[in-house]
Amino acid sequence: MELNNLVNLPPLHPLILLGIYYSTFQTYIMRIIKLGLISAVAFYLLIWAITLLFPNVTVLSRAVNIAGKTDNVAQLIKSNTIPYNAWLTATNKEVDVRTSDISFYVNDLFNAERQPNADTIYFEMRHKQQSFLKGGIGLYQLSPDSATTQLYYVFETHWYKPWEKMAQVANDARFGGQMDSALQKLKAAVESVR
Numbered sequence: 001m002e003l004n005n006l007v008n009l010p011p012l013h014p015l016i017l018l019g020i021y022y023s024t025f026q027t028y029i030m031r032i033i034k035l036g037l038i039s040a041v042a043f044y045l046l047i048w049a050i051t052l053l054f055p056n057v058t059v060l061s062r063a064v065n066i067a068g069k070t071d072n073v074a075q076l077i078k079s080n081t082i083p084y085n086a087w088l089t090a091t092n093k094e095v096d097v098r099t100s101d102i103s104f105y106v107n108d109l110f111n112a113e114r115q116p117n118a119d120t121i122y123f124e125m126r127h128k129q130q131s132f133l134k135g136g137i138g139l140y141q142l143s144p145d146s147a148t149t150q151l152y153y154v155f156e157t158h159w160y161k162p163w164e165k166m167a168q169v170a171n172d173a174r175f176g177g178q179m180d181s182a183l184q185k186l187k188a189a190v191e192s193v194r
Contacts, residue, residue, distance in 0.1 A: 044162075051162035058168050060175055061152035064183040066190050070139040070147040073190055074119045077137060081193065087185035089125065090178065096126045149186065151179050 066073055076082050077099075084097040100122050125133040138150040155171055157164035 047166075048160075048162045051165040052159070054165040054168070056157050056159045056165065058155045058171065059152050060155065060171050060179070061150055062176070062179040062183055063148055063150040064187050065143075065146040066149050066187045067146050068190060070119050070141045073147045073149065074121065074139050076190055076193060077121055077186075082186065082189040084123075087189060088123075088182050090182075094127055098124045098126065100124075149183065151183050151186075153179070 085093065085095070088097060089095040101120075102122065119139045120136050121139075122136045123134070124131050133153055134156075135151070135153040138152065140148040140150070142148050153171075153175060155168055157168060
């Protein structure tokens with residue numbers, strides 16, 4: 001008897017069918033949105049976990065041999081006889097270079113430690129009173145007739161910002177040519193003063 005009642009049901013009204021389809025469609029869309037959000041968060045966490053393996057402080061350095069003694073080269077640089085905008089800042093007048101005998105960053109880097117045969121001049125570049133680059137110029141008297149001059153930049157990033165750490169991978173391409181050019185200009189300027 002009950003089976004006969006099920007067979008004789010009246011057809012569903014079209015608005016009821018539309019409501020069922022809309023409800024199913026809405027559920028389907030919500031599932032896709034939730035899956036998309038969960039996937040985006042999981043991908044971000046995966047990238048963040050990978051960048052935890054990258055250091056948050058990196059050093060990029062270049063070196064050149066300059067004829068002369070380290071004391072003479074250091075004196076020319078410290079006294080600003082050879083102006084920084086002539087070789088280091090690529091004639092950008094808006095960049096202010098501040099120098100010091102103590103570092104502008106935490107000095108626990110190997111190449112920035114004071115050594116008995118080295119003289120280091122630390123610098124900080126500022127643009128509109130905002131520091132954007134820190135580094136140093138290491139002078140080493142490794143041979144009697146030339147001073148090995150090392151220019152290095154120190155890049156510090158936040159440990160929780162993976163995009164900054166990923167950008168550090170390209171620092172050599174971004175700054176390497178500029179550093180080589182700066183050292184060649186410094187070498188030419190020091191050797192012309194002698």
